[in-house]
Amino acid sequence: MSTNSARCYFNFYSAGRLVFGSGAVKQLASFLAPWSPRKVFVIGDRTLEQAGVVAQVTHPLTDAGIDLRVCLDGEPEPTFAVADKVLAAAREFGPDAIVAVGGGSNMDLGKITAAVLTHGGSYRDYVNYGKVPGPVLPLVCLPTTSGTGSEVSHAAVLTDQANHIKVSILSQYLRPAVAVVDPTLTLSCPAKPTADSGIDALTHAIEAFTATAYNELDVPATEPFPYDGKHPLGDVCAEKAIALIGQHLATAVQEPQNLAAREGMSLAATLAGLAFSNCAVAVVHALEYPLGGAVHVSHGAGNGLLLPYVMRFNLPARTKELARIAALLGEDTAGVTDAVAAERAIAAVERLRAAIGIPNRLQELGVTRDQLPTFATKAFGIKRLMLLNGRRPTETDLLGILEAAW
Numbered sequence: 164m165s166t167n168s169a170r171c172y173f174n175f176y177s178a179g180r181l182v183f184g185s186g187a188v189k190q191l192a193s194f195l196a197p198w199s200p201r202k203v204f205v206i207g208d209r210t211l212e213q214a215g216v217v218a219q220v221t222h223p224l225t226d227a228g229i230d231l232r233v234c235l236d237g238e239p240e241p242t243f244a245v246a247d248k249v250l251a252a253a254r255e256f257g258p259d260a261i262v263a264v265g266g267g268s269n270m271d272l273g274k275i276t277a278a279v280l281t282h283g284g285s286y287r288d289y290v291n292y293g294k295v296p297g298p299v300l301p302l303v304c305l306p307t308t309s310g311t312g313s314e315v316s317h318a319a320v321l322t323d324q325a326n327h328i329k330v331s332i333l334s335q336y337l338r339p340a341v342a343v344v345d346p347t348l349t350l351s352c353p354a355k356p357t358a359d360s361g362i363d364a365l366t367h368a369i370e371a372f373t374a375t376a377y378n379e380l381d382v383p384a385t386e387p388f389p390y391d392g393k394h395p396l397g398d399v400c401a402e403k404a405i406a407l408i409g410q411h412l413a414t415a416v417q418e419p420q421n422l423a424a425r426e427g428m429s430l431a432a433t434l435a436g437l438a439f440s441n442c443a444v445a446v447v448h449a450l451e452y453p454l455g456g457a458v459h460v461s462h463g464a465g466n467g468l469l470l471p472y473v474m475r476f477n478l479p480a481r482t483k484e485l486a487r488i489a490a491l492l493g494e495d496t497a498g499v500t501d502a503v504a505a506e507r508a509i510a511a512v513e514r515l516r517a518a519i520g521i522p523n524r525l526q527e528l529g530v531t532r533d534q535l536p537t538f539a540t541k542a543f544g545i546k547r548l549m550l551l552n553g554r555r556p557t558e559t560d561l562l563g564i565l566e567a568a569w
C-alpha cells in the first residue's frame with residue numbers, strides 16, 4: 164500500500180524464510196520441520212523428472228519418513244486446465260504441506276494449489292489482488308530456472324485460454340513459507356529456458372527500478388494495491404540484480420555447467436523477484452500478457468523482446484535511472500550525459516538479447532499487424548501496471564510501442 168502524503172512509506176515482503184546456497188536442497192526436510200508435515204504434495208513436471216531434479220527434492224523427504232505424492236502434471240505457462248488437473252490430484256491426496264519444484268510455472272501451480280486447498284472455492288475467485296482470504300498451507304518453492312522470482316513473490320500467473328490472456332492472482336498470502344534457492348538445481352536447465360527466464364529477471368529488475376516512486380503513486384493509502392512503487396529497499400535489490408545479470412546471463416546460457424554463473428543468476432533472479440513483487444512490474448509485463456495469451460511464446464522471451472522498446476518509451480521520464488542501468492550493465496558512462504548513457508542501457512539490453520537468442524521482432528513470433536490494437540487495448544486495461552510505469556502511457560502510446568516492436 165502506498166500513500167501520497169508520506170515522503171517515505173513502503174512495505175517489504177518476502178518468503179517467510181529464504182535459504183540460498185548450492186546444496187541447500189539436501190536439507191529440505193529440516194526446512195519443513197516447523198510444520199511437522201506427514202503428507203507432502205510435490206509438484207513438478209516430466210522434463211524435470213527426466214533431468215533428475217525431482218529426485219533431488221523427493222529423496223530428502225522420503226529419507227525423513229514423509230508420505231509423498233508426486234504430481235508431474237506441471238506444464239510451461241500453465242492454463243486453467245493444467246491447474247484443475249493438479250488441484251484434483253492434490254485434493255485427492257489431502258496434504259498438509261506443498262513443495263513446488265520447477266520454474267515459475269510449477270511454483271505458481273504450488274501457490275494456487277495451496278490457496279484452493281486451504282480456502283476452497285476456485286482460483287478463478289482469486290484473480291487480481293487481495294482475494295485470497297487468509298494464510299495458506301505451508302508451501303516450499305525450489306526454483307530450477309533463474310528468472311521468475313516466484314519463490315519469493317506474491318504472484319501466480321495462469322493462461323486463460325478462452326480469453327487469450329494471462330491472469331494474475333496476487334496476494335501477500337501467496338508468498339511461500341520457505342524459498343530454497345539452490346543454484347545446483349539450475350545446472351540442467353537448457354539454454355532456452357535459461358535465456359528466457361534470465362531476461363525475465365532483468366525485466367523485473369528494470370521495471371521495478373524505473374517504476375513510479377512510492378510517494379508519487381496515484382493510489383490512496385486506503386485502497387488495496389499489490390505494489391508500493393519504486394522505493395529504496397527495492398532499488399538495492401534491483402541494482403544488484405541488474406549487475407549480476409550483466410555479468411552472468413550470457414555465460415549461464417553458453418556454459419550451462421558454469422556454477423559461478425548459475426549462482427550469480429540464481430541470486431539475481433531472487434533479488435529481482437523481491438524488487439518487482441514489492442515495487443512494480445509495468446508496461447513490459449502488461450504488453451506480454453495479451454501477447455503470451457495470443458501466440459506461442461514464453462513469458463520471458465515475450466518480455467525480453469519488448470523490454471528495449473519500452474525502455475525507449477520510458478527514456479524521457481526515466482533518463483537518470485536508465486543511465487544508472489547502463490553503468491550497472493558494465494557500459495562505460497564516464498564523462499557522458501545521462502541521455503547518452505541511457506541510450507547505452509538500451510543498446511546493452513539489445514546486445515544481451517541478441518547474444519542469448521531472444522527474438523527482436525513481434526513478426527518473428529507470428530504476430531500479425533492487425534493484432535496489435537487488441538494487444539494495446541487489453542494491456543491498457545491492466546490499470547495497476549499502467550499506474551506503476553515510470554512514464555504513464557496512453558493506449559495510443561502502447562500501440563506505438565507495439566508497432567515499433569512489430
Ligand SMILES: NC(=O)c1ccc[n+]([C@@H]2O[C@H](COP(=O)([O-])OP(=O)(O)OC[C@H]3O[C@@H](n4cnc5c(N)ncnc54)[C@H](O)[C@@H]3O)[C@@H](O)[C@H]2O)c1
Pocket residue numbers: 208210211214216238239240241265266267268269271307308309310311312313316317318319320329348349350351352353356359360363462463
Ligand atoms: N509468480 C511470479 O511471480 C511470476 C513471475 C514471472 C513469471 N511467472 C510465470 O512463470 C512462468 C515461466 O516460468 P519459467 O520462465 O521459470 O519457466 P517454466 O517454469 O515455464 O519452465 C520452462 C521449461 O523449462 C524446464 N526446466 C526448468 N528448469 C529446468 C531444469 N533445471 N532442468 C531441465 N529443465 C528445466 C521446465 O520443465 C519447462 O519445460 C510463466 O507462466 C510466467 O507467467 C510468474
Ligand SMILES: [Zn+2]
Pocket residue numbers: 311363366367448462466
Ligand atoms: Zn515476469
